[in-house]
Amino acid sequence: MSMTITEHILAHASGKKKCDPGENIWVSADILMTHDVCGPGTIGVFKREFGNDAKVWDREKVVIIPDHYIFTSDEKCLRNIDVLRDFVKEQKLPYFYDPGTESYSGVCHVTLPEKGHCRPGEVLFGTDSHTCTHGAFGEFATGIGNTDAGFVMGTGKLLIKVPSSIKFIIDGKLPKGVLAKDIILKIIGDLGVDGATYCAMEFAGSTIDSLSMDERMTICNMAIEAGGKNGIIAPDEKTLSFVKGRTNKPFQCFHSSPDAKYMAIHKYDASKLEPVAAMPFSPDNVSKIRDIGDKKLDRAYIGSCTGGKITDFIYAAEILKDNKVKIPTYIVPATVEVENALSTEKIDGRTLSQIFIDAGCVEQAPPSCAACLGGPVDTYGRCNNSEICVSTTNRNFPGRMGSKNSKTILASPYTAAASAVAGRLADPRDYL
Amino acid sequence: MAQDIIKGKVFVVGDNIDTDQIIPAQYLNLVPTIPDEYKKLGSYALCGLPDSYKTRYIAADSVTTEYPIIVGTKNFGCGSSREHAPISLGAAGCKAVIANSFARIFFRNCIATGEVYPVETAEELAKAFKTGDEAEISLSTKTVKNMTTGKSFSFNDLGGVKDVIESGGIFNYARKSGMI
Numbered sequence: 001m002s003m004t005i006t007e008h009i010l011a012h013a014s015g016k017k018k019c020d021p022g023e024n025i026w027v028s029a030d031i032l033m034t035h036d037v038c039g040p041g042t043i044g045v046f047k048r049e050f051g052n053d054a055k056v057w058d059r060e061k062v063v064i065i066p067d068h069y070i071f072t073s074d075e076k077c078l079r080n081i082d083v084l085r086d087f088v089k090e091q092k093l094p095y096f097y098d099p100g101t102e103s104y105s106g107v108c109h110v111t112l113p114e115k116g117h118c119r120p121g122e123v124l125f126g127t128d129s130h131t132c133t134h135g136a137f138g139e140f141a142t143g144i145g146n147t148d149a150g151f152v153m154g155t156g157k158l159l160i161k162v163p164s165s166i167k168f169i170i171d172g173k174l175p176k177g178v179l180a181k182d183i184i185l186k187i188i189g190d191l192g193v194d195g196a197t198y199c200a201m202e203f204a205g206s207t208i209d210s211l212s213m214d215e216r217m218t219i220c221n222m223a224i225e226a227g228g229k230n231g232i233i234a235p236d237e238k239t240l241s242f243v244k245g246r247t248n249k250p251f252q253c254f255h256s257s258p259d260a261k262y263m264a265i266h267k268y269d270a271s272k273l274e275p276v277a278a279m280p281f282s283p284d285n286v287s288k289i290r291d292i293g294d295k296k297l298d299r300a301y302i303g304s305c306t307g308g309k310i311t312d313f314i315y316a317a318e319i320l321k322d323n324k325v326k327i328p329t330y331i332v333p334a335t336v337e338v339e340n341a342l343s344t345e346k347i348d349g350r351t352l353s354q355i356f357i358d359a360g361c362v363e364q365a366p367p368s369c370a371a372c373l374g375g376p377v378d379t380y381g382r383c384n385n386s387e388i389c390v391s392t393t394n395r396n397f398p399g400r401m402g403s404k405n406s407k408t409i410l411a412s413p414y415t416a417a418a419s420a421v422a423g424r425l426a427d428p429r430d431y432l
Numbered sequence: 433m434a435q436d437i438i439k440g441k442v443f444v445v446g447d448n449i450d451t452d453q454i455i456p457a458q459y460l461n462l463v464p465t466i467p468d469e470y471k472k473l474g475s476y477a478l479c480g481l482p483d484s485y486k487t488r489y490i491a492a493d494s495v496t497t498e499y500p501i502i503v504g505t506k507n508f509g510c511g512s513s514r515e516h517a518p519i520s521l522g523a524a525g526c527k528a529v530i531a532n533s534f535a536r537i538f539f540r541n542c543i544a545t546g547e548v549y550p551v552e553t554a555e556e557l558a559k560a561f562k563t564g565d566e567a568e569i570s571l572s573t574k575t576v577k578n579m580t581t582g583k584s585f586s587f588n589d590l591g592g593v594k595d596v597i598e599s600g601g602i603f604n605y606a607r608k609s610g611m612i
């Protein structure tokens with residue numbers, strides 16, 4: 001059958017031999033993930049529609065990860081985590097990463113793969129738009145709303161439209177100073193924030209093959225920023241060695257057929273890429289750093305599901321190890337596993353945490369989404385005034401990191417670190 | 433959702449109205465299935481619009497809107513998957529959003545919840561309407577008329593999701609088709 005990897009997975013999940021873009025099909029979910037922001041509403045819909053005594057369709061497949069509003073005194077936020085706790089108890093759900101306990105993990109999209117919930121060939125639905133991150137593991141993963149999630153919770157199924165696929169082939173060696181974040185920002189800049197609406201974004205080529213799993217996640221994470229339904233990278237040896245260390249469940253790998261049909265194919269020569277940034281107020285407002293000119297900054301932020309993985313901090317530390325920051329620089333590990341690695345990973349004998357302290361960064365926060373999406377006013381790193389912040393996060397719409405008078409510039413961890421040192425938007429190649 | 437005519441004042445917005453502008457993240461502590469919090473979400477609808485919008489979607493002394501119809505341009509509802517977005521619009525009293533294009537998850541959430549009609553059009557409505565103009569939408573004839581200027585415009589068929597809308601959302605649709 002001639003199909004793209006996305007079509008293969010969806011056909012398999014719907015029990016069909018073949019499916020075509022545009023077709024509406026019922027697919028079975030392998031994992032449903034929800035968090036503290038959308039979980040209580042999802043549970044509300046589930047109970048309203050299936051009854052108070054209803055049971056979730058499969059306890060092993062519902063994963064609940066509170067991560068957004070954890071370290072706050074906001075009463076409603078804390079109540080929402082309690083709603084999740086009650087539900088987990090009532091339903092006896094085995095996968096719950098409860099704040100304030102040993103099991104707490106942090107940001108859902110980094111937790112899911114770490115804890116073995118991502119497997120090639122599967123269908124993963126999450127009540128969060130960046131669920132597309134998990135396409136990095138060769139699966140179909142997409143964000144849904146509370147009502148759809150309540151439906152999946154009760155039935156294990158969802159009616160979805162098969163997306164057309166757009167292929168991005170990236171070949172060649174990345175120049176010094178250029179990271180996965182630069183690749184995806186460049187693509188979003190070229191495509192526009194609605195350039196892939198409803199489509200699957202499939203990433204391939206020798207550059208993608210050479211990237212670590214963390215860097216592949218950075219790319220798939222931002223498919224939604226071009227409007228994509230999912231991002232996806234075919235599984236290879238790296239995928240398998242990551243996944244097999246974390247799950248015992250069997251899974252099946254799918255690949256695009258050689259004659260699969262694409263809505264469009266875009267080719268990139270990685271060796272020609274440069275460090276870029278997305279200026280306020282849109283992720284597609286992308287320019288080369290060297291073309292932007294002088295931009296004074298008020299703070300730097302390194303964190304989130306796209307920019308707070310261990311690899312991101314290693315990159316930032318490469319620059320911060322010999323320098324001092326000129327502006328407040330916030331460090332938010334995505335998960336407890338990343339947080340632990342910050343105190344074990346070393347560069348030239350110093351741990352990453354020590355490097356950040358020595359460079360003068362703000363005291364490191366405990367893992368969570370923190371200021372990536374603003375949140376309650378007492379959130380760590382939130383822009384409460386008219387700050388201009390260079391950030392490794394994924395969105396910079398008005399008010400994304402707090403006050404609607406603040407401004408967010410999206411960039412790679414190299415660029416964020418170099419800019420923190422300069423106090424102005426800086427090209428990381430000058431610091432490497 | 434079984435009505436045909438939607439009448440009322442229009443509120444005009446620009447490109448890429450994202451979910452943080454529709455309902456800023458600090459209000460996501462509200463749970464839409466709790467009735468009081470549903471109303472509260474409505475009172476914050478579109479409060480994240482920049483101050484350059486001189487007319488506010490919800491007047492300072494009100495908790496609902498006087499504009500049941502929103503006219504947008506491209507990529508309305510982009511950003512997060514929060515269902516709080518269509519719900520806050522619906523709770524505020526919005527009945528329909530007409531735009532040149534919608535972001536996928538927002539569109540889907542409109543259909544699944546039945547809160548507002550997401551209507552796509554190729555016409556440049558943002559130029560043909562001013563905030564405050566009276567409009568009348570007819571779903572059966574797929575037209576929207578600007579009652580202030582007298583001009584009429586057409587919009588697209590709802591396509592594959594029509595069955596789901598006409599059933600009143602994903603749950604009713606699944607019940608009707610024997611899925612649940």
Ligand code: SF4
Binds near residue numbers: 306
């Ligand atoms: S880190 Fe940011 S983008 Fe990622 S899930 Fe949390 S709020 Fe969303």
